[in-house]
Amino acid sequence: MGILLIIVLVLMIGGAIFSLEAKDLLSAVIAYGIVGFGLVILFLLLQAPDLALVQIVVEAITLIIMIAVIMDSTREEVKTKSKRTAAYVIISIVFAGLFLYFFNRVTGTLSAFGERAMRMSLAYIEPGAEITGSANLVTGVIFDYRGYDTLGELTILFTAVIGVLTVLRLKGRK
Amino acid sequence: MKGMTIIVQKVTQIMCGIIFLYGIYIIMHGHLTPGGGFAGGIIIAGSFILLVIAFGSKFLALKKEETGSSILESTAILLFLAIASAGLLISGVGIFFVNFLPKGTIGNLISAGILPFFNIAVGIEVAAALVTVFLALLIYKEEST
Numbered sequence: 263m264g265i266l267l268i269i270v271l272v273l274m275i276g277g278a279i280f281s282l283e284a285k286d287l288l289s290a291v292i293a294y295g296i297v298g299f300g301l302v303i304l305f306l307l308l309q310a311p312d313l314a315l316v317q318i319v320v321e322a323i324t325l326i327i328m329i330a331v332i333m334d335s336t337r338e339e340v341k342t343k344s345k346r347t348a349a350y351v352i353i354s355i356v357f358a359g360l361f362l363y364f365f366n367r368v369t370g371t372l373s374a375f376g377e378r379a380m381r382m383s384l385a386y387i388e389p390g391a392e393i394t395g396s397a398n399l400v401t402g403v404i405f406d407y408r409g410y411d412t413l414g415e416l417t418i419l420f421t422a423v424i425g426v427l428t429v430l431r432l433k434g435r436k
Numbered sequence: 437m438k439g440m441t442i443i444v445q446k447v448t449q450i451m452c453g454i455i456f457l458y459g460i461y462i463i464m465h466g467h468l469t470p471g472g473g474f475a476g477g478i479i480i481a482g483s484f485i486l487l488v489i490a491f492g493s494k495f496l497a498l499k500k501e502e503t504g505s506s507i508l509e510s511t512a513i514l515l516f517l518a519i520a521s522a523g524l525l526i527s528g529v530g531i532f533f534v535n536f537l538p539k540g541t542i543g544n545l546i547s548a549g550i551l552p553f554f555n556i557a558v559g560i561e562v563a564a565a566l567v568t569v570f571l572a573l574l575i576y577k578e579e580s581t
Contacts, residue, residue: 311470312470312471312472312475314470315462315470315471315475316474316475316478319475319478319479319482320478322482323478323481323482323485323566326485326489327570327573330489334577391542392542394535394548394551395535395539395540395542395547395548395549395551396467396468396542396547396548396551397467397468397542397543397547397548398466398467398468398469398470398472400470400472401466401467401472401548401551401555402467402548402551404472405551405554405555406533406535406551409520409532409533409554410533412554412558413516413517413520416513416516416558416561417513419561419562419565420509420510420513420561420565422565422569423506423509423565423568423569426568426569426572426573427506427568427572430572430573430575430576
């Protein structure tokens with residue numbers, strides 16, 4: 263399973279780099295789709311079917327909307343002159359090195375992924391089905407233990423839709 | 437936005453209802469199997485978006501403002517708040533978000549108290565929100581050209 267994870271991760275990194283560098287915007291969006299669908303496979307391999315289900319439908323609809331936008335406007339990227347001086351390269355390498363060093367130090371202290379649950383999560387996992395009455399623990403957590411979080415998420419969604427309707431209304435602006 | 441060819445339209449006619457039913461299944465079994473309100477709502481919204489993309493915007497006569505989905509979305513978030521406050525007002529326990537209905541046996545379709553009602557409210561909210569955003573983008577384009 264480790265080798266599968268590494269193959270999918272390398273594909274995702276390649277897709278992300280290609281979508282940054284591509285000249286054609288349509289191929290950039292399709293390469294960005296590799297990142298999203300690779301994430302779906304990662305979630306399935308790491309045994310998180312709830313997240314995989316949400317991710318695959320959100321990714322599909324996002325790709326449809328982005329491709330529709332590109333079909334409506336131009337496919338060519340607007341050319342801007344970018345200066346790559348030596349100072350930028352040095353700063354990026356230094357930051358990447360710092361990030362790798364601290365990431366390695368932090369993850370070195372954790373136990374291996376999926377080995378054993380922490381003491382805090384055991385308090386949710388073991389009596390969770392009896393307390394919430396739900397066979398799917400994820401639903402039990404997001405509606406029972408974390409009910410206020412779900413209310414906040416719905417409020418954010420509602421506010422986003424109100425904002426879109428406000429910005430895109432032509433009749434009110436005249 | 438123009439519609440697509442007759443092949444796409446026929447396949448859409450067959451598949452659209454099945455996708456809609458699958459979304460309802462995901463919402464109703466949210467407390468038993470993977471999925472739930474968010475995933476099922478997005479699937480239902482996807483069936484509407486597929487319909488609009490395949491048949492073009494003339495199919496729904498999208499020249500005027502579309503308010504049905506917006507009203508549905510506002511109602512759904514009020515429904516969520518009402519179920520959450522029912523625990524505060526009528527259950528007798530007096531706690532916001534309390535699960536006051538009987539739990540039933542774990543694994544049955546009718547179990548888990550008020551969690552399925554939360555799932556249904558979240559599903560309506562997410563589906564209506566996504567359809568509203570898509571229709572708003574589409575109507576903006578139709579009006580501006």
